[in-house]
Amino acid sequence: xxxxxxxxxxxxxxxxxxxxxxxxxxxxxxxxxxxxxxxxxxxxxxxxxxxxxxxxxxxxxxxxxxxxxxxxxxxxxxxxxxxxxxxxxxxxxxxxxxxxxxxxxxxxxxxxxxxxxxxxxxxxxxxxxxxxxxxxxxxxxxxxxxxxxxxxxxxxxxxxxxxxxxxxxxxxxxxxxxxxxxxxxxxxxxxxxxxxxxxxxxxxxxxxxxxxxxxxxxxxxxxxxxxxxxxxxxxxxxxxxxxxxxxxxxxxxxxxxxxxxxxxxxxxxxxxxxxxxxxxxxxxxxxxxxxxxxxxxxxxxxxxxxxxxxxxxxxxxxxxxxxxxxxxxxxxxxxxxxxxxxxxxxxxxxxxxxxxxxxxxxxxxxxxxxxxxxxxxxxxxxxxxxxxxxxxxxxxxxxxxxxxxxxxxxxxxxxxxxxxxxxxxxxxxxxxxxxxxxxxxxxxxxxxxxxxxxxxxxxxxxxxxxxxxxxxxxxxxxxxxxxxxxxxxxxxxxxxxxxxxxxxxxxxxxxxxxxxxxxxxxxxxxxxxxxxxxxxxxxxxxxxxxxxxxxxxxxxxxxxxxxxxxxxxxxxxxxxxxxxxxxxxxxxxxxxxxxxxxxxxxxxxxxxxxxxxxxxxxxxxxxxxxxxxxxxxxxxxxxxxxxxxxxxxxxxxxxxxxxxxxxxxxxxxxxxxxxxxxxxxxxxxxxxxxxxxxxxxxxxxxxxxxxxxxxxxxxxxxxxxxxxxxxxxxxxxxxxxxxxxxxxxxxxxxxxxxxxxxxxxxxxxxxxxxxxxxxxxxxxxxxxxxxxxxxxxxxxxxxxxxxxxxxxxxxxxxxxxxxxxxxxxxxxxxxxxxxxxxxxxxxxxxxxxxxxxxxxxxxxxxxxxxxxxxxxxxxxxxxxxxxxxxxxxxxxxxxxxxxxxxxxxxxxxxxxxxxxxxxxx
Numbered sequence: 043x044x045x046x047x048x049x050x051x052x053x054x055x056x057x058x059x060x061x062x063x064x065x066x067x068x069x070x071x072x073x074x075x076x077x078x079x080x081x082x083x084x085x086x087x088x089x090x091x092x093x094x095x096x097x098x099x100x101x102x103x104x105x106x107x108x109x110x111x112x113x114x115x116x117x118x119x120x121x122x123x124x125x126x127x128x129x130x131x132x133x134x135x136x137x138x139x140x141x142x143x144x145x146x147x148x149x150x151x152x153x154x155x156x157x158x159x160x161x162x163x164x165x166x167x168x169x170x171x172x173x174x175x176x177x178x179x180x181x182x183x184x185x186x187x188x189x190x191x192x193x194x195x196x197x198x199x200x201x202x203x204x205x206x207x208x209x210x211x212x213x214x215x216x217x218x219x220x221x222x223x224x225x226x227x228x229x230x231x232x233x234x235x236x237x238x239x240x241x242x243x244x245x246x247x248x249x250x251x252x253x254x255x256x257x258x259x260x261x262x263x264x265x266x267x268x269x270x271x272x273x274x275x276x277x278x279x280x281x282x283x284x285x286x287x288x289x290x291x292x293x294x295x296x297x298x299x300x301x302x303x304x305x306x307x308x309x310x311x312x313x314x315x316x317x318x319x320x321x322x323x324x325x326x327x328x329x330x331x332x333x334x335x336x337x338x339x340x341x342x343x344x345x346x347x348x349x350x351x352x353x354x355x356x357x358x359x360x361x362x363x364x365x366x367x368x369x370x371x372x373x374x375x376x377x378x379x380x381x382x383x384x385x386x387x388x389x390x391x392x393x394x395x396x397x398x399x400x401x402x403x404x405x406x407x408x409x410x411x412x413x414x415x416x417x418x419x420x421x422x423x424x425x426x427x428x429x430x431x432x433x434x435x436x437x438x439x440x441x442x443x444x445x446x447x448x449x450x451x452x453x454x455x456x457x458x459x460x461x462x463x464x465x466x467x468x469x470x471x472x473x474x475x476x477x478x479x480x481x482x483x484x485x486x487x488x489x490x491x492x493x494x495x496x497x498x499x500x501x502x503x504x505x506x507x508x509x510x511x512x513x514x515x516x517x518x519x520x521x522x523x524x525x526x527x528x529x530x531x532x533x534x535x536x537x538x539x540x541x542x543x544x545x546x547x548x549x550x551x552x553x554x555x556x557x558x559x560x561x562x563x564x565x566x567x568x569x570x571x572x573x574x575x576x577x578x579x580x581x582x583x584x585x586x587x588x589x590x591x592x593x594x595x596x597x598x599x600x601x602x603x604x605x606x607x608x609x610x611x612x613x614x615x616x617x618x619x620x621x622x623x624x625x626x627x628x629x630x631x632x633x634x635x636x637x638x639x640x641x642x643x644x645x646x647x648x649x650x651x652x653x654x655x656x657x658x659x660x661x662x663x664x665x666x667x668x669x670x671x672x673x674x675x676x677x678x679x680x681x682x683x684x685x686x687x688x689x690x691x692x693x694x695x696x697x698x699x700x701x702x703x704x705x706x707x708x709x710x711x712x713x714x715x716x717x718x719x720x721x722x723x724x725x726x727x728x729x730x731x732x733x734x735x736x737x738x739x740x741x742x743x744x745x746x747x748x749x750x751x752x753x754x755x756x757x758x759x760x761x762x763x764x765x766x767x768x769x770x771x772x773x774x775x776x777x778x779x780x781x782x783x784x785x786x787x788x789x790x791x792x793x794x795x796x797x798x799x800x801x802x803x804x805x806x807x808x809x810x811x812x813x814x815x816x817x818x819x820x821x822x823x824x825x826x827x828x829x830x831x832x833x834x835x836x837x838x839x840x841x842x843x844x845x846x847x848x849x850x851x852x853x854x855x856x857x858x859x860x861x862x863x864x865x866x867x868x869x870x871x872x873x874x875x876x877x878x879x880x881x882x883x884x885x886x887x888x889x890x891x892x893x894x895x896x897x898x899x900x901x902x903x904x905x906x907x908x909x910x911x912x913x914x915x916x917x918x919x920x921x922x923x924x925x926x927x928x929x930x931x932x933x934x935x936x937x938x939x940x941x942x943x944x945x946x947x948x949x950x951x952x953x954x955x956x957x958x959x960x961x962x963x
Contacts, residue, residue: 049080053154084099087158097249101153112146187349191256191345192255196343198250201248214288215285221319222452233248264321269338271285305341310335310336322486322487328543372399384852396412397417406436410432439463444853472504477671511554517664517698573616576604608645612625615703630652640656640659655705663696667695667696672766676762709779713776714772722908730814752819756819759809761836770791772910774910811898812903
């Protein structure tokens with residue numbers, strides 16, 4: 043307010059001087075005409091408002107300075123006072139003074155006021171401020187429909203402000219394109235190449251226009267503007283330009299109520315690696331570095347009245363034709379197109395046939411997504427046909443309907459229909475697919491959406507849904523109390539792109555806490571405090587002196603404090619609302635000697651039963667969560683087909699950025715420890731797994747059951763790890779339960795992201811299948827019918843996954859489109875390729891059988907295991923080793939077995955098998 047008052051005083055001083063000159067003819071007053079003071083006042087305003095200087099201000103100031111300069115030039119030629127030129131008769135003729143130069147100054151002053159006011163309005167719309175100027179007044183009561191505006195209008199792209207110092211390019215260019223979802227509309231326009239210019243600060247003046255016809259705009263359309271830096275190669279007669287995408291900006295063309303956006307806006311520039319094709323446009327003020335990063339000013343057409351997108355009053359039922367009335371060739375062509383996965387791009391002719399025959403497909407529920415993608419236009423004239431088709435289409439399966447939440451389906455009616463079908467998921471199913479449903483929130487055009495309402499409704503009906511929704515929202519937001527603020531300091535570069543969605547997710551989180559009861563709010567708040575405490579302990583352990591004794595002392599002290607808190611305020615673990623804990627068994631808790639030093643915490647409940655869990659800081663557990671979700675889904679698909687592969691999965695809940703909690707599977711050991719019982723070279727021997735299972739299953743029946751579990755689970759994980767491209771496989775992230783169930787852990791590398799050791803690839807086989815595993819399956823070192831059964835299990839499981847491949851790909855796409863867990867659309871193509879979509883079931887089974895043989899014959903897996911054994915020698919090993927006796931294969935507890943009073947050794951035997959060992963009796 044003080045700055046504006048100062049500007050107004052300087053403008054009034056100039057105006058007063060001009061009046062004095064013309065009213066009194068006092069050209070000596072021109073010395074008081076200080077244009078520099080006005081310019082300086084405007085500069086201060088621009089500086090305070092983010093160093094933003096739109097062209098309207100620049101042009102107004104330039105014209106103002108020029109108009110002031112013209113006043114002394116007119117000193118000798120202009121009459122400033124009225125003169126009587128004829129006084130004969132009853133009346134006199136008076137010639138008034140020439141006020142044209144002063145009027146120019148007055149007009150320029152008004153323009154300066156208007157341009158500064160416009161800048162303030164733009165700034166208020168862009169940033170959170172505690173003041174507001176009134177919006178431009180448009181004709182009240184006058185509303186026109188966008189479909190009536192047939193003429194072409196221009197979107198004006200002004201200047202790019204706050205140019206980074208590291209943008210060392212010869213020239214710059216801006217491209218503009220209107221999008222509907224992921225589909226570009228119309229023609230892309232490009233500005234001429236321009237260089238940096240100076241106003242108050244360096245800036246890029248594009249002054250480009252993007253023409254468009256308003257009546258052809260879909261309701262959900264947005265304008266995307268991309269900035270390029272251009273360099274020219276030296277030493278060439280005709281230098282070849284090389285361009286680099288520097289960033290992009292975007293704005294929705296219609297607001298939530300369906301009115302077209304008009305006037306001037308400021309848009310933040312988002313990094314180039316944040317997909318500009320994924321809608322909707324980021325909300326104003328969501329850029330975490332918006333106060334310092336480049337910002338673009340644009341002007342949307344101003345019509346002087348409100349322009350609304352028209353509503354469709356009634357939907358007529360579309361004509362439906364019998365699919366079987368088509369000729370066989372057309373039927374087969376349509377079915378082939380419908381059955382393609384979401385990555386397949388039908389040919390133009392296939393899309394044309396699909397659209398032309400859409401009324402024959404109304405009873406084919408799975409055809410709807412392909413038909414919608416085949417539609418040419420989504421402007422108002424096409425919507426009655428499209429929306430009636432969606433309204434009367436045969437219901438899709440709720441899981442398949444998730445596909446309609448992808449960003450390539452931006453139409454509100456389509457997304458609302460998808461939500462209507464998804465409502466039929468049970469609460470258990472809803473929890474299973476909640477990671478994708480939460481990601482789909484990011485693709486909704488506006489915050490208030492049927493999908494957000496569905497999430498809140500389900501949370502009210504199921505505490506389990508509310509629990510999982512809470513942690514899915516929290517782990518994506520910054521800070522220890524994300525429901526209170528999104529401002530947690532300057533984010534990492536990788537998180538700038540994620541911040542695009544922070545405000546929306548925080549809004550849903552706050553709504554969840556607002557509609558929940560006191561009990562749920564207290565429960566999640568206590569969990570939040572528990573996670574904060576565990577994260578502090580984990581950080582302290584990592585930063586403490588690098589020796590076991592110091593780290594254990596740090597861990598013990600930290601866990602004792604948390605134990606005291608749990609005694610007074612018990613809570614449930616983030617893993618599940620059913621895991622209610624009342625304390626921690628501190629002495630038996632420890633940490634794993636790996637890179638991130640995860641904590642192994644033994645929580646206790648009211649019955650003093652131990653609930654073991656892992657708390658990890660330093661790794662992004664989103665990938666683990668997604669991988670385990672997919673393995674769990676595959677297991678459900680197999681069970682649905684009557685194939686029980688004895689799969690073991692476990693809970694994994696990210697609780698924040700690079701931290702989370704993992705369920706610890708009991709009575710399980712890593713392959714490394716099992717193999718190391720036979721020495722450092724145990725990974726090269728065939729018998730370790732078989733003998734370890736025999737030791738834990740002494741009866742023939744128990745051992746046979748364990749072998750059956752091992753064979754089935756090994757087959758399941760071979761298929762799952764192959765399809766998902768799980769990498770970084772070594773003998774410390776493959777585990778075995780005493781019951782024979784094999785399972786994998788630690789999924790930080792997946793979708794073919796192979797682990798490297800120097801310059802060579804460590805993951806060289808399709809999946810892990812070694813000779814000691816085959817020894818268990820065969821029942822010895824000779825091939826047997828049991829191995830053929832194992833191969834059959836693998837091939838059956840693989841073809842079941844292929845059959846339901848679209849579901850898996852759609853779920854991955856919902857995650858990849860938002861960049862969750864580091865996923866990209868290209869990385870998900872790995873899964874599509876792994877499913878061998880072009881092969882028949884018989885061909886796919888034969889291919890997978892060959893992969894089994896290649897994995898089994900590879901010698902590199904065992905060498906990789908051995909190298910990992912060597913690498914682990916620098917660690918001190920299991921810090922709970924004192925709980926085990928050398929002749930007892932598992933840990934016993936007082937609660938389970940009672941306390942030992944005495945131990946007596948009667949005899950011992952020395953044996954060789956082939957190495958020497960002792961048996962104590």
